[in-house]
Amino acid sequence: MLRQTWRLFNIGALSLVTRRAYIPLKRISLIQRRRLNLAISHRFYSASSTTGNKIPDEVANLPLQTYHQESDKFLDDLLDKLEFLSEKYPNEVPDIELNHGVMTLEVAKIGTYVINKQPPNKQIWLASPVSGPDRFDFYRGDWISLRNNLKLRDVLHQELKEVLPSTETFNFEAEV
Structure with a gap:
């Protein structure tokens, strides 16, 4: 028994x-x-964003190879522009690093940004000391947050222009 x-x-x-x-x-x-x-412990997954809206087909059906090409291109381009700022303003932007799809950006008076690839979700994630966390999908040729429709480039531009000297203009837009 x-x-x-x-x-x-x-x-x-x-x-x-x-x-x-x-x-x-x-x-x-x-x-x-x-x-x-x-x-x-059951988990349920759906094809909707965290706001409850349906994910656009362009985002949901993005091929993994295209995701890697676009995210690597974006991060490399962003690294070049941020390194330029770091060289020009070493006190405001003392450190920038990109390793294996994870970028860390140290900004004086603000803190450290982390921008990283998330291949399982086909997203780029931003951890900002100013605006907090956000996720960006490759949609309509740019990295856009489906939660608030902001472009990743615009978020970085807006937050960094508060720290850098106002006389300097810089552009994070992709070069065509």
């Missing part, structure tokens, strides 16, 4: 995080606990 193991399963701490009422469970068997864990 198999001996069943009984354990006290308390989910009271979970209610502190979710702030929802809970029903305390008494003793449940391991089989019942496994069923409960399976029921809770």
Whole structure:
């Protein structure tokens, strides 16, 4: 005869995080606990953005090879422009680095930006000390956030122009 193991399963701490009422469970068997864990751990994926809007077909059907070509081209072009700024304004932009699809940009008085490729999602992610995190998809020939329709180049331009001397004009637009 198999001996069943009984354990006290308390989910009271979970209610502190979710702030929802809970029903305390008494003793449940391991089989019942496994069923409960399976029921809770289901994940559902959809073809919609985090705002609930449908992802455009151009973004959803972007070939991986095209993603890599466009993202590498974008990051290389951005690196060239940021290195120019770093050489011209070493106190304001002391460090810029690109390794394996991850760019770090140190900006005085603001903090560190991280711009990196996300191949599974076919996106470029931005972690900005000013505006926070955002994701950009290759849409209509540019890297655009589907959440707020801002271009990655425009976000960087707007945030960096606050730090650099106002007499200097610079352009992050792609060269044709």
